[in-house]
Amino acid sequence: MENKVSYALYILQEPVQYLALSFMALMYAIKISQLLKKPFPPERAELKGDRVSGALHSLTNVLRPWDMESTSKHLYFYTEFMIFHVAVALTIGSTFLIPLAPQVMTPTVTAVFMLFMAAAFLIGLRRIYRRLTVPEIRIISTPDDYFAITLMTVFFGVGVVTMWLWIQGRPETGWMWLFFLMTTFFLIYVPFSKISHYVLYPFGRVNFGMIFGGRGILNRQNRNVTWDPK
C-alpha cells in the first residue's frame, strides 16, 4: 500500500508525531528517574528463594492467567484484557507503519489490525458499562478512569474506520486526520493520565517478584523442600 498524502498530513503524521513522541519520552524519563532515585527497601534476611528469578516470574505472570486467582476466576475478563492490550499495541504500531512502512500495511495485515481494533472497541464499550454499573468498580472510578477508557474506545472506533478506508486505497481522509490528531493528543496527554500505567507496571511487578521471590513463595521449584538455614 502507498501512503500518498498532502504535505499538511505528512506534517501531522511525521514531524508533529515525533515532537509529541519526544515530549512523551521526556515525561516518562522524568517519571522513571524519579522512581529509580527511590531506594528499594532492603532485604537483609537470609533468603529462602531467589529475588531475580522471582522478579522474572512476576514480570511474566501476565502470560500465566492461572497464577492469580483474579485472572483464573475471571478468564473472560483476562481474555478481554489481552485482546485490548494487543489492540493498543497494534493501533499504536499502525501510526508508525502507515507513514514509515506503508508497504507492510497490506490489506491482509490491515484486516488483522482492524479485527483487533473492532474487538477492543466492543471491549471498551463493555468496560465503560462495567465501570458505570458494577458498584465496587463505580465506587473506585474517577473522571480520569472514565475519560481514559472512553478515549481508548473512541480511538479504536476511529481506527477501524480509518483502516477500512486505507484498505480501499484512500490514505488521506478526514478519518485519517482524526486518527493522527488523536494519536498526537495521546502522546502528549498519556504521561499525565492513568494510561501511563505501563511505565509503572514493570516497577510494580519487579517489586512484587523481588520481595516474594526472595521469601521463597514464587517460582517454587520443589514444593516439598524444607528450608534448612545451615
Added chain:
Amino acid sequence: MQEAAERAAEKLGAPEERKWPLKPEFTPEMLAEMERLLPEKLKNRVVATSLAGCIHCGMCSDTCHYSVSIPEDKTLVPAYKADRFRKWYKSRFDWMGRIFPSFVGAQPLTKELAEDMFDKLFGGCTMCRRCTYNCPMGVDYGMMVRAARSMMQKVGRCPQNLQDTVDTHYNHGNNMAVPQDEFVETIEWIEEELQDEEGCEDFTIPIDKQGATYFLTLNPREPKYYPLTIQATAKILNAAGVDFTISSRYWDLTNYALFNGNDEDARLFSLWQVEDVKRLQCEYLLSGECGHGYRALRWELPNWVGGAPFKITSVMELMAKLIQDGKLNIDKSVHADKRVTYHDSCNIARSGGILEEPRIVIRAAADDFVEMEHNREKSYCCGGGGGALAMSEFSKRRIAAGRIKAEEIRATGANIVLQSCHNCTDQLKEIIEHHGIDAKVMNLAELVAEALVV
C-alpha cells in the same frame, strides 16, 4: 533462689516509662505533621509505586476477606480503602492531581479524609496482602498501609489497645508485662508438668542456657493463657534431642510495632532480641508458633537492625525438619478419629514463605487432613491479622470479616482447625463460635505432642 531474686530485680524494656499520647480525633496540627512526614515515606520505592500504580481495574475487589465477607459494604473493596491514602498522595505528588485534583480523585488531607483513612486502614485492612497477590500492578498493601498507619500513629492517632500493647512492650520488655520472676516460675512449673508426663521424666526447659543451639521465643499469651503450647513445643524439642533454651529476658517474639507502623519501636524490640541471643551465644533464633512474630523476626528484624549475626528459623520449619530426619516417633492413630484442616496465617505463608512445612508436620501426625478451598499463599486472612485483635473499636467488623474463613472451615468438615499463630487462634475461636461450627482450634505443636511416642 539468689539468681531468681537477681532476675526479679532486673528492669527489662526501656529505662524510662512511656505512654504514647493518643488523640481521639485528628487536629489541624496533626494533619500538618502528617503532611511533613509523607515525603519521607515516599522514599521507599515499593510504597511510592504502590501509591502511583493503581489503575482502578477492580481485580482486587473480590480477593479481600473484608469485601468478600461483607459484600454489602462496597467501601471495603481494597482499592477504595487504599484510595483514602492515595487521594492525599495524589493531591501532592501526582502531576494531574496537582492541576485538576477532582479529575483524578485527588483530595487534600482534611480531618474527614484522615478519619476515613484511620477507619479503613486500621480497621478495614489486616495488611494480609491477599489483594497484592491478585493485583496485576503489584500494589503492595502490606507496605503501603503500614506507611499510612505509621504516619497516623506518629501524630497520635492509633487504636488504643494496639498502642497500649506496643507501650507495654516498650515499658516491660514483653507485650503483656509479664514480670521476669513470674515468667521464670511459669516456665519452671511447665517443666514440672512436662516431667509428670509418662516418658518425659528427663525432659527439661533450660532457662538462660549459654551456648544452646536454639533460642526459643514465645508469644506472651503462652505463659499467660496457653502454657500447654509451651509444654507441647518443649516436649517435641526434648524428644528430638534438640539443644534449646528460653531466655528469662527477651523471650517475647511479638512486635506490634509491625502493625502500628512505628519503625523506631520495631527496631528497638528487635535489638533487644538480638542482644539477648548474642548474650546466650545461641546459633539460631527460633520463632515459636506466631504469625506476625515469625515474620517480624525472620524477615523484618534483619532489615530493622541491619543484619543478624545468627540464623533465624521457626518451630514450624524445625518440626518439619525433625520429622523428615526421622527424629520424632509419631503415632498417627492417636488422631484417628479426627479430621484436621490447616489455616495458613498470612504472615507465615503469604508474607513468610512457610507453605509446605506445616503440611509435612500435619501429614506425619494425622491421616485425615483436608485442605481449605483457598490454602497456602492463596489462603484468606482469618480476620485477626494486622493487629486487628488489638483494635476493640473494630471488633464487630473483624468478626464479620471472618465469614469466608468460617465457611471454608465448615466445608472441610474438620473438627480440628490447626494454625500456627496466636492472633489466628483467638480469631478462629471467635468466628467458629459465631458461626456455630463444631471444631477445636489447636496449634501444630499440640497436634504433634499428643501423638508423640516417647
